[in-house]
Amino acid sequence: xxxxxxxxQRPFLAVSAAIVRDGKVLVVRRARNPALSLYTLPGGVVExxxxxxxxxxxxxxxxxxxxxxxxxxxxxxxxIVRDAQGCVERHFIILCFAARWLAGEPALNEELDDARWLxxxxxxxxxxxxxxxxxxxxxxxxxxxxx
Numbered sequence: 001x002x003x004x005x006x007x008x009q010r011p012f013l014a015v016s017a018a019i020v021r022d023g024k025v026l027v028v029r030r031a032r033n034p035a036l037s038l039y040t041l042p043g044g045v046v047e048x049x050x051x052x053x054x055x056x057x058x059x060x061x062x063x064x065x066x067x068x069x070x071x072x073x074x075x076x077x078x079x080i081v082r083d084a085q086g087c088v089e090r091h092f093i094i095l096c097f098a099a100r101w102l103a104g105e106p107a108l109n110e111e112l113d114d115a116r117w118l119x120x121x122x123x124x125x126x127x128x129x130x131x132x133x134x135x136x137x138x139x140x141x142x143x144x145x146x147x
Contacts, residue, residue: 005045011078011091015056016043018139019068021101021117025136027126028063028106029114034081034090040129041096041136042066042112056097064115065107068099074139077131098139 005012018041019026027039044059046052056070074096081090106115120140123133 006089007087008091011093013046014044014092014094015046015052015059016041016094016096017056017060017068017070017099018074018096018136019060019066019099019101020140020143024117024119025123025139026064026066026101026106027116027118027123027128027132028108028112030111031113032111034079035129037127038129039114039116039123039126040132043094043096045092052095052097056099060099063109063112065104066101067103069102070097070099072098072142074098074142075135077129077135079129096135096139098142100143 026042028042029039030036042060042063043056044063046055050058053070057068060066060068076096077094079090079092079094080088083089108115120133120136123136
């Protein structure tokens with residue numbers, strides 16, 4: 001079966017969540033390409049008919065079994081991967097949400113092989129997706145603002 005997200009006609013819209021619990025953020029390590037072995041935030045593609053908040057809540061629950069409260073946008077990232085010939089193999093626009101942990105403990109699915117609650121300063125010691133530390137910092141700042 002071919003991957004419908006490979007060599008797309010247009011970018012895919014995705015969401016992720018910087019989930020904060022007791023001052024620590026949840027990072028997960030991808031067990032598949034395109035981000036194989038990189039630590040990142042849980043998330044995935046928005047489905048048709050789904051709001052962004054529904055999508056981020058669903059994706060986090062599917063990937064980690066956690067219940068979260070998305071608070072607001074922390075920023076965005078564009079992930080564009082080109083093949084050896086320079087053709088766009090993957091293109092995602094990822095809206096990153098600041099979120100509070102409400103319940104549960106991480107239970108990994110087949111897309112992930114590790115999950116860790118870390119102090120944001122510990123991110124520098126990991127292989128992460130581009131801009132992860134900046135998004136986490138923006139999320140922590142967003143969560144500190146009054147509603």
